[in-house]
Amino acid sequence: MPVCPIDTGRYGSLEMKALFEEESRLQKLLDVEAALAEAQYKVGEIPKVAAEGIKKRAVIGIVTPEKVKEREKRTHHDIMAMVEVLAEECGEYGKYVHWGATSYDIVDTAWALTMKRGISILGRRLGQLRDILCDLATENRDLVMVGRTHGQHAIPITFGFKIAVYAAEAGRNLERLGDLERRLIVGKMSGAVGTMASQGEKGLEIERLIMRKLGIRPAVITTQVVCRDRIAEFICWAAVTASSLDRISTEIRNLQRTEIMEVAEGFEAKSQVGSSTMPQKQNPVDSERVSGLAKVIRGLVVPALENVPLWHERDLTDSSSERFIIPLTFIVLDEMLLTLVNVLKNVRIFPENMQRNLEVTKGAILTEAVMMALARKGMGRQRAHEVLRGVSVRVFNEGAPLRDLLYKTPEVTAYLSRKEIDELTEPNNYLGRVRQLIDRAVRYAKSV
Numbered sequence: 181m182p183v184c185p186i187d188t189g190r191y192g193s194l195e196m197k198a199l200f201e202e203e204s205r206l207q208k209l210l211d212v213e214a215a216l217a218e219a220q221y222k223v224g225e226i227p228k229v230a231a232e233g234i235k236k237r238a239v240i241g242i243v244t245p246e247k248v249k250e251r252e253k254r255t256h257h258d259i260m261a262m263v264e265v266l267a268e269e270c271g272e273y274g275k276y277v278h279w280g281a282t283s284y285d286i287v288d289t290a291w292a293l294t295m296k297r298g299i300s301i302l303g304r305r306l307g308q309l310r311d312i313l314c315d316l317a318t319e320n321r322d323l324v325m326v327g328r329t330h331g332q333h334a335i336p337i338t339f340g341f342k343i344a345v346y347a348a349e350a351g352r353n354l355e356r357l358g359d360l361e362r363r364l365i366v367g368k369m370s371g372a373v374g375t376m377a378s379q380g381e382k383g384l385e386i387e388r389l390i391m392r393k394l395g396i397r398p399a400v401i402t403t404q405v406v407c408r409d410r411i412a413e414f415i416c417w418a419a420v421t422a423s424s425l426d427r428i429s430t431e432i433r434n435l436q437r438t439e440i441m442e443v444a445e446g447f448e449a450k451s452q453v454g455s456s457t458m459p460q461k462q463n464p465v466d467s468e469r470v471s472g473l474a475k476v477i478r479g480l481v482v483p484a485l486e487n488v489p490l491w492h493e494r495d496l497t498d499s500s501s502e503r504f505i506i507p508l509t510f511i512v513l514d515e516m517l518l519t520l521v522n523v524l525k526n527v528r529i530f531p532e533n534m535q536r537n538l539e540v541t542k543g544a545i546l547t548e549a550v551m552m553a554l555a556r557k558g559m560g561r562q563r564a565h566e567v568l569r570g571v572s573v574r575v576f577n578e579g580a581p582l583r584d585l586l587y588k589t590p591e592v593t594a595y596l597s598r599k600e601i602d603e604l605t606e607p608n609n610y611l612g613r614v615r616q617l618i619d620r621a622v623r624y625a626k627s628v
Contacts, residue, residue, distance in 0.1 A: 199510070288367060367406075
């Protein structure tokens with residue numbers, strides 16, 4: 181009976197989960213064994229017919245997960261169990277199986293093959309998210325809304341500007357992924373402690389042939405394992421990326437608050453249920469899922485970092501945790517990306533509520549605009565700040581519009597005409613260089 185929600189089908193795409201299924205993982209191990217045998221033949225270490233025989237039998241239809249698990253009950257060593265089953269299936273050529281290799285030559289190289297495909301999937305998903313964000317930013321570049329800091333109304337921005345910030349962040353995460361992939365996707369065939377002693381004089385050539393066959397690069401140098409700083413870097417990247425997705429989903433959740441309601445997730449009115457008891461509810465459940473799963477990804481960083489300082493040339497403390505943290509990182513982040521892409525494809529935007537919220541402070545969000553105009557007219561920045569602070573307090577306490585109070589403030593009217601005050605208290609007139617900044621962000625994000 182499935183226990184993990186990944187196994188029940190609740191989380192994770194079939195495409196990503198397939199990479200980490202038992203059969204797929206075993207086949208990758210067998211692929212490395214077959215590549216090792218072929219390389220050994222090419223350098224003259226084993227007969228060609230032996231290499232061909234090993235390759236023919238190194239498939240999960242012959243070396244099945246069931247056979248390997250049954251053998252592991254005796255060996256208490258999963259890789260040796262696989263090696264023994266493969267060797268037996270190869271008959272007279274079985275003596276050449278695993279020639280000169282140590283277990284983690286096979287395991288780490290198989291991990292690289294799996295992670296290479298996983299990174300391709302994550303990169304594709306993140307690229308799709310980036311493109312959607314770029315489109316939303318461009319389409320809404322002139323949709324004015326309140327900018328908020330500390331949860332309070334600040335000055336006007338546009339919705340496109342808000343989204344462009346996220347698009348640039350998605351671009352940075354794609355850029356980081358490309359950088360770390362070079363370091364992460366490496367294999368090894370360097371033996372017990374990394375010296376290649378078991379492979380003899382041809383060790384470097386054997387490793388080169390294997391990695392070329394498998395389409396990955398050899399690590400520059402290893403201990404018994406590929407050093408775990410590489411995996412830690414990937415999982416730290418995943419945590420940063422998950423937090424970026426969390427940032428977007430948290431914003432959607434906040435903007436969907438009933439009293440704000442400027443943006444909301446899509447909602448299937450005919451059938452979707454928001455609450456088991458409150459019929460009116462339309463909850464941001466997908467965004468909440470993204471935020472919840474981000475907590476899981478961030479929690480995987482600690483074991484990944486703990487796996488870096490192994491004893492001497494290695495110990496086994498990384499093995500058990502990596503069976504969890506590597507698949508979980510790929511599968512959960514994949515789920516987060518797919519979910520957020522769906523949210524953004526179906527997002528509902530309410531311009532009328534953005535306009536309503538622009539007016540909540542009765543113009544007080546434009547006090548900076550007036551302050552800077554007064555400063556430039558000669559009042560001085562500090563004095564202008566004090567004058568506008570006093571006026572804004574009156575707006576808050578009296579409920580009077582900023583514009584009306586400015587008309588009645590002699591220190592202001594000494595420098596500004598009514599027309600100038602009208603222009604300065606119009607949100608559309610205080611957007612700075614948002615158009616150029618959006619364009620710059622989108623250009624960058626699309627260039628990655």
